[in-house]
Amino acid sequence: MTKEEMIKEIERLKKEKNAIILAHYYQNGEIQDIADYLGDSYNLSVIAKNSDAKIIVFCGVLFMGETAKILSPEKKVLMPHKYLPCYMANLINAKALKKYKEENPDRVIISYVNTYADVKALSDCTVTSSNALKILEHYKDKKILYCPDKNLGNYASKEYGYDIDLWDGCCQIHDRLTVDDVKKAKSEHPNALFCVHPEAPYELTQMADYAGSTKGIIEYCTKSDKDEFIIGTEMGILHELEKRNPNKKFYLLSKGLLCKSMKLISLEDVYKCLLNEEYEVTIDKDTMDKARVALDKMLELSK
Ligand code: SF4
Numbered sequence: 001m002t003k004e005e006m007i008k009e010i011e012r013l014k015k016e017k018n019a020i021i022l023a024h025y026y027q028n029g030e031i032q033d034i035a036d037y038l039g040d041s042y043n044l045s046v047i048a049k050n051s052d053a054k055i056i057v058f059c060g061v062l063f064m065g066e067t068a069k070i071l072s073p074e075k076k077v078l079m080p081h082k083y084l085p086c087y088m089a090n091l092i093n094a095k096a097l098k099k100y101k102e103e104n105p106d107r108v109i110i111s112y113v114n115t116y117a118d119v120k121a122l123s124d125c126t127v128t129s130s131n132a133l134k135i136l137e138h139y140k141d142k143k144i145l146y147c148p149d150k151n152l153g154n155y156a157s158k159e160y161g162y163d164i165d166l167w168d169g170c171c172q173i174h175d176r177l178t179v180d181d182v183k184k185a186k187s188e189h190p191n192a193l194f195c196v197h198p199e200a201p202y203e204l205t206q207m208a209d210y211a212g213s214t215k216g217i218i219e220y221c222t223k224s225d226k227d228e229f230i231i232g233t234e235m236g237i238l239h240e241l242e243k244r245n246p247n248k249k250f251y252l253l254s255k256g257l258l259c260k261s262m263k264l265i266s267l268e269d270v271y272k273c274l275l276n277e278e279y280e281v282t283i284d285k286d287t288m289d290k291a292r293v294a295l296d297k298m299l300e301l302s303k
Pocket of ligand 1: 026061085086087088089114171172173174234259261262
């Protein structure tokens, strides 16, 4: 089957099965192009929840498919690969968090959406990079554990002085960005504005013209009247940035900004996923119900 034939087949199967395809901004360009909706992990899950589709094909890593399933338990959520890990989500597990909670009963547990369902089920509230600061402000008089991203937690703690205990986790690709990377990129592109994701170390957010979520970076660059930008997040974002801003220039801060898990999904995987209706995300009901409480709290507090 040629690429064009495969895309036609994907379209046909979508209609026949009442399915939609969601893709994260870090996916390969060809996957972004066939998606019905493109976004960050949480926005996509809300879209999944509000959609009339019976089947959701989630092109992203496992915790994203899980989040969609938790918010839409009545729908069939499929992923083109059985298990695509997120490095950061793998740095915390329910057993370790349970132990922490027993030892620190006075701390509110705020977990990043980049966690698996059993960790969300032990959390008071989840956050995303777009709403983390707003939600943390709500808990500003409490003692907090922010997990598992030490960089985003550190950013909130340093910027606002909140009492935040940090889990020793991070996104490998953002965490290895350095001040020298920024200095080098700025010297090569002196007219460019610098945008970075807050999963990067705190010092980099202090050098940035804009620090925020993937969606936030896309909106900032698109609205800006400047035409050159240094981008400090995963390279998949360039596809949408360049599509929306054909006359602007975008320079990736480092060649290392590549999330291997996110790049494993191919068109053929999506086609087979729809055809065979696999791999389905399944989570036990008790875990799902508890995890939904933390996600619903986030929805309530981000209004
Ligand atoms: S970019 Fe980092 S946080 Fe995002 S999915 Fe990949 S490893 Fe996880």
